[in-house]
């Protein structure tokens with residue numbers, strides 16, 4: 151690890167329990183970048199305020215402001231950080247491995263997380279009730295986790311695609327954390343993801359990015 155980056159003007163708009171924000175917090179910590187934390191309370195609808203929508207036109211967290219640069223969307227933010235702050239790289243040099251990282255990250259960010267997003271769950275609960283909402287969430291998380299286990303088994307080492315922490319790990323850790331703490335997913339079916347999660351739980355950059363450690367975490371936070 152390199153020493154922490156010199157004072158920068160990084161500001162992260164985040165919500166403590168947002169898995170998308172959580173990914174970026176891990177990236178910032180791994181790259182030892184100091185940043186200002188700006189809480190956006192999703193339950194109060196602060197993501198829809200006119201001021202915030204000027205930064206993030208779709209009204210989601212996270213958003214990163216780096217001086218004059220404003221980047222929204224966790225994948226875009228992490229790629230931006232990777233290029234602007236190349237210390238402690240998050241992408242393997244091997245292009246095949248790199249592609250597996252993109253694939254795993256996108257399974258999380260395109261095929262799991264959007265289906266458990268606040269707005270989606272609220273809609274399902276209103277239309278079909280809380281039990282249907284839970285069935286929906288479990289189905290999509292388990293489908294995604296089953297695919298991730300199959301995808302990563304031939305590539306995993308200590309971490310998702312080898313013995314170095316890389317992009318896939320930044321997407322897996324928050325998704326697994328949420329699955330366990332918010333949705334009580336039975337992880338015994340997912341042996342690789344369970345093992346990786348234990349690794350993540352022992353790393354300071356991941357621990358410090360955890361929802362419960364964020365300034366806007368509520369007392370009942372997990």
Ligand SMILES: N[C@@H](CCC(=O)N[C@@H](CS)C(=O)NCC(=O)O)C(=O)O
Pocket residue numbers: 168169170171192197209210211212222223224225259264267268269270
């Ligand atoms: N693809 C976007 C998705 C962002 C997203 O869905 N953020 C969620 C929190 S993880 C959100 O802001 N939800 C608020 C809402 O549903 O109104 C990213 O990766 O940043």
